[in-house]
Amino acid sequence: MSKKIKIIECPRDAMQGIKTFIPTDRKVSYLQALLRVGFDTIDFGSFVSPKAIPQMQDTARVLAQLDLSQTTSKLLAIIANTQGATLASENAAIQYLGFPFSISENFQMRNTHKTIAESLITLDEILEIADKKNKEVVTYLSMGFGNPYGDPWNVEIVGEWTEKLSNMGVKILSLSDTVGTSTPEVITYLFSNLIPKYPKIEFGAHLHTTPNSWFEKIDAAYKAGCTRFDGAIQGFGGCPMATDKLTGNMPTEKLLSYFTANKAQTDLNSLSFESAYNEASKLFGAFH
Secondary structure: OOOEOEEEEOHHHHHOOOOOOOOHHHHHHHHHHHHOOOOOEEEEEEEOOOOOOHHHOOHHHHHHHOOOOOOOOEEEEEEOOHHHHHHHHOOOOEEEEEEEEEOOHHHHHHHHOOOHHHHHHHHHHHHHHHHHOOOEEEEEEEOEOEOOOOOOOOHHHHHHHHHHHHHHOOOEEEEEEOOOOOOHHHHHHHHHHHHHHOOOOEEEEEEEEOOOOHHHHHHHHHHOOOOEEEEEHHHOOOOOOOOOOOOEEOEHHHHHHHHHHOOOEOOOOHHHHHHHHHHHHHHHHHHO
């Protein structure tokens, strides 16, 4: 029996760092192409301050124009506070609220202008809002594989945070390699220890990579038991804080080639994926 893999496509992550504003209709057109592929989830936009992420200021307008009648994909929106969670929760079409929770104090301040302690309170409030509106929260453990600021990090710290978040009721936890620092050894250690220890949590891998290290990262996570993977077609986007220009999102086509070779089940339509891949080339070629 082959393993069923959830692939989360992240066009929001791919677009958000682009300075030139991508017109709403172009975003809608690209998302429609992605909705035909059969991804488990599409991380399509964010309800955050337009000052923080100008590119995502039209998320509500984009959502209003999407035709969701023919797709099996669920929608995820990133939020950074309770205001964003409340706004996103009002939309019946959104199933997941994504909250970036960093175990690096420096990055949490940069990302959400809150300390880790304040962010824990925010996460608790978001979990409550989501519960009332029948939404699910995906918590991203950002800087989960290290950070460039010299903040304390080791596998024990990641384990301690997982324990805390589990006690708070976090059900989906995506370990995020924000600046591409993960190694196969650490990926293997974390997933192979955390997955059996917390059976009520669905663990995901949001890995950033250079063109040469994608295989070993996917391979380590998959063999350690991870079945939920974030990607972005052609690896567009990634963290603007990353110091290496070659570090980007995990290319979705690399995920697909890996899982096809390993006979893992993704349920994606290959023709629709090819079409979305071509749309990505046009869109990001025009605005990069």
